[in-house]
Amino acid sequence: MAGDGERAxxxxxxxxxxxxxxxxxxxxxxxxxxxxxxxxxVAKSGGDGGGSDVTSPxxxxxxxxxxxATPVQDRLHFAAFDVVTGDRAKLVRMLKDxxxxxxxxxxxxxxxxxxxxxxxxxxPDDTGEALGLPPSRLTLTVGFGPTLFEKDGKDRFGLxxxxxxxxxxxxxxxxxxxxxxxxxxxxxxxxxxxxPQVAVHAIRNLARIGFGVVSVRWSQLGFGKTSxxxxxxxxxxxxxxxxxxxxxxxxxxxxxxxxxxxxxxxDGAEWMAGGSYLVARRIRMHIETWDRTSLGxxxxxxxxxxxxxxxxxxxREHDAVDLAKLKPTAHVRLAHxxxxxxxxxxxRGYSFTDGSDGLxxxxxxxxxxxxxxxxxxxxxxxxxxxxxxxMNEYVQHVGSGVYACPPGVQEGGYxxxxxxx
Amino acid sequence: MxxxxxxxxxxxxxxxxxxxxxxxxxxxxxxxxxxxxxASDGACEVAKTEIPAGKITFKVFxxxxxANEFEILRPDGKIIAERENIGPGTTINFVVNLAAGDYKAxxxxxxxxxxxxxxxxxxGAGGAAGSADPRLAKASADYRTxxxxxxxxxxxxxxxxxxxxxxxxxEKAKALYAPSRMGWETIEPVAEKFGDIDPKVDARxxxxxxxEKANWSGWHLLEKALWKDGSVKxxxxxxxxxxxxxxxxxxxxxxxxxxxxxxxxHGAKELLDEVxxxxxxxxxxxxxxxxxxxxxxxxxxxxxxxxxxxxxxxxKDAQLAKDLDDNFTAVxxxxxxxxxxxxxxxxDKVGESDRKSLADAVNALGEPLSKLAGAVAK
Numbered sequence: 001m002a003g004d005g006e007r008a009x010x011x012x013x014x015x016x017x018x019x020x021x022x023x024x025x026x027x028x029x030x031x032x033x034x035x036x037x038x039x040x041x042v043a044k045s046g047g048d049g050g051g052s053d054v055t056s057p058x059x060x061x062x063x064x065x066x067x068x069a070t071p072v073q074d075r076l077h078f079a080a081f082d083v084v085t086g087d088r089a090k091l092v093r094m095l096k097d098x099x100x101x102x103x104x105x106x107x108x109x110x111x112x113x114x115x116x117x118x119x120x121x122x123x124p125d126d127t128g129e130a131l132g133l134p135p136s137r138l139t140l141t142v143g144f145g146p147t148l149f150e151k152d153g154k155d156r157f158g159l160x161x162x163x164x165x166x167x168x169x170x171x172x173x174x175x176x177x178x179x180x181x182x183x184x185x186x187x188x189x190x191x192x193x194x195x196p197q198v199a200v201h202a203i204r205n206l207a208r209i210g211f212g213v214v215s216v217r218w219s220q221l222g223f224g225k226t227s228x229x230x231x232x233x234x235x236x237x238x239x240x241x242x243x244x245x246x247x248x249x250x251x252x253x254x255x256x257x258x259x260x261x262x263x264x265x266x267d268g269a270e271w272m273a274g275g276s277y278l279v280a281r282r283i284r285m286h287i288e289t290w291d292r293t294s295l296g297x298x299x300x301x302x303x304x305x306x307x308x309x310x311x312x313x314x315x316r317e318h319d320a321v322d323l324a325k326l327k328p329t330a331h332v333r334l335a336h337x338x339x340x341x342x343x344x345x346x347x348r349g350y351s352f353t354d355g356s357d358g359l360x361x362x363x364x365x366x367x368x369x370x371x372x373x374x375x376x377x378x379x380x381x382x383x384x385x386x387x388x389x390x391m392n393e394y395v396q397h398v399g400s401g402v403y404a405c406p407p408g409v410q411e412g413g414y415x416x417x418x419x420x421x
Numbered sequence: 422m423x424x425x426x427x428x429x430x431x432x433x434x435x436x437x438x439x440x441x442x443x444x445x446x447x448x449x450x451x452x453x454x455x456x457x458x459x460a461s462d463g464a465c466e467v468a469k470t471e472i473p474a475g476k477i478t479f480k481v482f483x484x485x486x487x488a489n490e491f492e493i494l495r496p497d498g499k500i501i502a503e504r505e506n507i508g509p510g511t512t513i514n515f516v517v518n519l520a521a522g523d524y525k526a527x528x529x530x531x532x533x534x535x536x537x538x539x540x541x542x543x544x545g546a547g548g549a550a551g552s553a554d555p556r557l558a559k560a561s562a563d564y565r566t567x568x569x570x571x572x573x574x575x576x577x578x579x580x581x582x583x584x585x586x587x588x589x590x591x592e593k594a595k596a597l598y599a600p601s602r603m604g605w606e607t608i609e610p611v612a613e614k615f616g617d618i619d620p621k622v623d624a625r626x627x628x629x630x631x632x633e634k635a636n637w638s639g640w641h642l643l644e645k646a647l648w649k650d651g652s653v654k655x656x657x658x659x660x661x662x663x664x665x666x667x668x669x670x671x672x673x674x675x676x677x678x679x680x681x682x683x684x685x686x687h688g689a690k691e692l693l694d695e696v697x698x699x700x701x702x703x704x705x706x707x708x709x710x711x712x713x714x715x716x717x718x719x720x721x722x723x724x725x726x727x728x729x730x731x732x733x734x735x736x737k738d739a740q741l742a743k744d745l746d747d748n749f750t751a752v753x754x755x756x757x758x759x760x761x762x763x764x765x766x767x768x769d770k771v772g773e774s775d776r777k778s779l780a781d782a783v784n785a786l787g788e789p790l791s792k793l794a795g796a797v798a799k
Contacts, residue, residue: 084781120514121682122795212748212785215777 054194057135060106062408063274064262067139068346068371069251071230073192076222076350077199078280078367079207080185080401081214083148088157092420094213098142098206099414105198108135111205127208130201138193140202142415143278143403148186162419164269166277166374167404174387175396182282182399185217190278190369192348196223218399220282222350222367229346235309235317239285239351239364240394242302243309244331246317249346260344263373271418274407276371279379282352282399285365290394301390303330329390340385345370345378365395375402455480455514458526460489460507465528465537474521474545481528482512490532493517494525499676502683505532505614519543557681557797560729564679567725568608572674575604576667583660586643586653595647599711599764602640605667606718607725609695610688611679618670622663625707638662648708681730686794689726692719693787701780703768713765716779717756723790724749730797738796741789748786755782 058066083091101111112125149163189206193199207216226238227245235243249256263272299306303326309317311332313325326333337344353364372378406416455478457468462485483489492503502517521543529536582601585594613619622639629637638659646653679685699705700716727745735742759766
């Protein structure tokens, strides 16, 4: 096993996948975009706010972790891990190894000494399925669950005193039917990329590096983004066929991000300054009954027109919502900041379909992801307000988790450095 | 785009060469000094038959229609090193460390151990038969002793099992079944080198092709009779055949020569793979549920390899040695929780969350163990 220094040296010696493509690179990228569908190209041609384009890698290092305010990619692989060792030093060592691997993969480079060209008698460091693929705007975002700080009354890693007040255990919400096997976890990694193979490659390699320290508790694939942090881009439709999340916090709204999304120094946990709190909910949709629902009722449930996404009583998607014109139980009305004391959350969810269940129903829905400065005033407040949501007849929350995502990693640093030092 | 053309475009050949220099062995793609060997179904052409002593790379291309095996032998027929499963149309690089002397290079189409050969002469100083490091030579010799002792142990215990089967004593045979397999499970990758024996003694019914079912034999046939049918009436001849096959294996092992990298370190990794894919899932012993006995045998076999190679690993990669120490201990401690009497609890009584813990421990050990061969070859 290579030490940290050796790993770093190998990384310098290595070439990025993009450079390996050489003169063939540009055409490959075009091919990849075309293969994924025209809608994706259209969605991005409007610009990505942050100044990046679809072919450039998203920088890994920075004040905030990438994968929150950065433009939303098309695919998701979200993995929750349990820590299986009690050894804090081993956990820190793994986080350092993870960080090095994440920095490489997000830049389009393979892990460690690469997938090919190494000694024949050894398994390659990188598993190889992303070889030849562009970086695909891969972002990897890490978060720490409440059980990392304290589990069954035990302060496992000497972190109990550092648990932020905002990292509360989520309360039971009306209608919850949570499966423990799809909930919680000590550490989560959100992998988002425009190519599903790149996202899956990232989680697979992190899981491999983590063997003996962490074990995958559950994971979720998402095949289509349902939100955008780039207001100029088309708002994607969810599995109900509606545009939802039109008024998401945009990556360019620095004031709103500072006020509602990034944790601040005065919030109580100094190590979280520049970080954010992630709430994940696996929301199963009752697809079959929804599809039998009349168009009029569907639009009343959302409070939006199904065609262009305009709020009821308005003409265009981005027109201001007149709450009084919506039914008191309309989803948009109850979720709107004006109904929640002005609170805003940054939504970054994905549609999922995990095949069908034993009753022949599509096992599909929304893997809801939201980032916020404080879940107590963010998700918890909004979700409680949704108790009377007409949509509840068509959805059920079956998985749940809340995690503290630390601030971004500086060059030479590692994920969670502010927590562990 | 094929990965090879991707590499060629960016000139990664240079990178792989520098990595090789650091690791000192293994795959030397396109290396100028590699000796070309062309194996076909009826011939074994070696481009150069006078070779300087030291680390020698044979670049073996199989242009035949059958899987081939390449061997370096002493004139008396003792195998120094071998590389199996060279598929038709594929090229492999095979590195062997040879001291001055006369050798034979042999290609065996169909991997029978027989085939056309060429005499080669190695001259000059340097190199050593099998291994340059005397510690590795000793590890190899000690491992050979261990393997033979395990085969003897499995033969002795299987004899008792076979006697019980032939006496029609189902309860006694059931009690003797799992212990009879322990020695085998400990050295299974070595036994698998003798390709025709393994399927005769250890095939599972679910893994057979329809045409093979009529010829099914071995432990698992008797396992099914004992646990599923509750009777071994009419199965006596399978007990005799199992004994004959195991004795045949032991007879073939007389000239056994075990390489520290390919046979020992890779073998240890394969033992853990066996645990991860067959034992943790409960597939190996579908009727008797004695999977944890096999689990223990596999882990013991891997541990023996590691113990013998440990001084070298400690010197070449101390962190790897520590990871292996820790994770062998973790697996052994976890397994001990399921000990019962002289053996282990029935695996159908091990619940999902306990199986997950076992799988986690096996993954945690398997990952560093996969790096053992690379560390030894450094």
